[in-house]
Amino acid sequence: MNDAPPLAHLKGPILLAGAGKMGGAMLTGWLARGLDARHVAVLEPQPSSEISALATKGIRLNPAAKDIGAVATLVIALKPQSFREAGGALKLFVGPDTLVVSIMAGTTIASIADVCGGSVVRAMPNTPAAIGRGITVAVAANSVSADQRAVADALLRATGSVEWVDDESLMDAVTAVSGSGPAYVFLLAEELARAGVEAGLPQELATKLARETVAGSGELLHRSDAPSATLRQNVTSPGGTTAAALEVLMGPDGMASLMIRAVAAATRRSKELAK
Incomplete structure (x- = not known):
């Protein structure tokens, strides 16, 4: 609590x-x-x-x-x-x-x-x-x-x-970021598990790994005073496996672009509901 x-x-x-x-x-x-x-x-x-x-x-x-x-x-x-x-x-x-x-x-x-x-x-x-x-x-x-x-x-x-x-007027963007935001995090766990299965993991193990990773990372973010970017960098070794994945996630059509579009779509919908 x-x-x-x-x-x-x-x-x-x-x-x-x-x-x-x-x-x-x-x-x-x-x-x-x-x-x-x-x-x-x-x-x-x-x-x-x-x-x-x-x-x-x-x-x-x-x-x-x-x-x-x-x-x-x-x-x-x-x-x-x-x-x-x-x-x-x-x-x-x-x-x-x-x-x-x-x-x-x-x-x-x-x-x-x-x-x-x-x-x-x-x-x-x-x-x-x-x-x-x-x-x-x-x-x-x-x-x-x-x-x-x-x-x-x-x-x-x-x-x-x-x-x-x-x-x-800020409330529409607030709704898009924090009001709807938990669904984005749950989707991350869902898709991370799906990707694990595609990589060869059993469904049950992939699901548990994804859930616990998202939940544990969220708790670490909650307890830490460090910016999220710093926590991300702390996990990323140059030339390592995390860096390889982040090249995809942070690419031109990666997470940044997707998240901007997603939040913009939710913001527009919040404004439409007010009409």
């Missing part, structure tokens, strides 16, 4: 709309960091058994708006297309002083405020949040107070580190 501060001081009610993988990971992180379950309500039409079990610990599952009224904080962890359908109902929980934290890809502060109202923080986490090792980038509307920003930071930091930006 990360070094996020405890959440016992936060007061509710806090409403989580959407308790799928990411919303569920956030909820687990909040409770692990000391947030009082009695301060939390969850809107999830198809709750997992794990989410349903939390109701026995004090969390209110699928309450009616009339039962809790306006909440202090609304966290929206819905898919963007679901938000278009259900967003209007969320407005019933939003008062003039409600902080609204959205983790929906490609959904702007203006569109969230238009549908729900409230003071909006737009954030983009990623899937390592499920193990407390995510990174989230957030941007706040002008109406968000310093105290509200601190609340948003504490809730987001429960699943990993948090970076704040002032320019919302």
